[in-house]
Amino acid sequence: MMIHSPDMTRWQGRVDAEEGASGRRWHQIVKPLAPPAPLAPLAPLAGEASNDGKGIALIGFACDAGVARNHGRTGAKEGPATLRRVLGNMPVRRCTAITDAGDVSCTGDALESAQQELSDTVANVLGRGFLPLVMGGGHEIAYGSFGGLAQHLASREPAPRIGVINLDAHFDLRMAERASSGTPFRQIAEDCERRGWPFHYCCLGISDFANTQALFDRAKQLGVRWLRDEEMPPAQLPQVQAFVADFLKDVDHVYFTICLDVLPAAVAPGVSAPAARGVPLEVVEPVLDQIAASGKLRVADVAEFNPGYDIDQRTARVAARLLTRIAEHAGH
Incomplete structure (x- = not known):
């Protein structure tokens, strides 16, 4: 069981005391994760009734x-600290229970x-009834986030139907001697095979020009469902949402991951591999809403935020907006 001591001094922001309770911001209500009670019983999944x-x-x-191993632009390890600074000024609306479980740091x-x-941290907070929102970090985050959900569900169901939904320009199914930010979903597929679990993977925003033919072939072999970036303009949002709905009906639990390089480079410049085209925020947000409102979301994360390459906090602000949007559904 991993419990981290968060640095609560990172949570700062504007105070509008004259506005009263309706003028509060996240930094005014966030609390550190408290140690769990000894031998606490398993809590229901996030979204169900819970006493804790x-x-x-x-x-x-x-x-x-993982980004370094994948020969990408490093710096994403600074993402969580920067995101907290931006999240601190987010207005409090429907989500009024915000907990900081600290950082997992890679040495x-x-x-x-x-x-x-x-994985251990995600499993712990799931067991206590929270919805984990994980802030990256490179997309190697996916193997840890999924592992925490798998650890949590393994004691409850013999073969849980977990749907992995990835908004990403890349499949991240690469074969390699060592794990990296390019391998996590291939690792998840292998983990599911070892456990005898079905592998349900949906990737939205794939770029023809950011994935080799070998990756498309592997995706077909693994039964991956995907949409290309050029299939996801705002005019085709109804078709995109129908595609997502079809995927959701075949699963009971969802791990939702957003690689920020799915967005156009002008919207999200602060990533390892900025997108030449990308999927517009006008499509990403309704899809996020659809997944978060499904009642099946168990874990979500945002990956590949690299503050060192950001411009005017564009990427930080969009990442914070997406996390807050998910949180608003959790608080509804």
């Missing part, structure tokens, strides 16, 4: 070892141990 927790638990994944190249620590 309720609301969201933010977990930072301060790691870009040097110790990626695998960091991913395991993240």
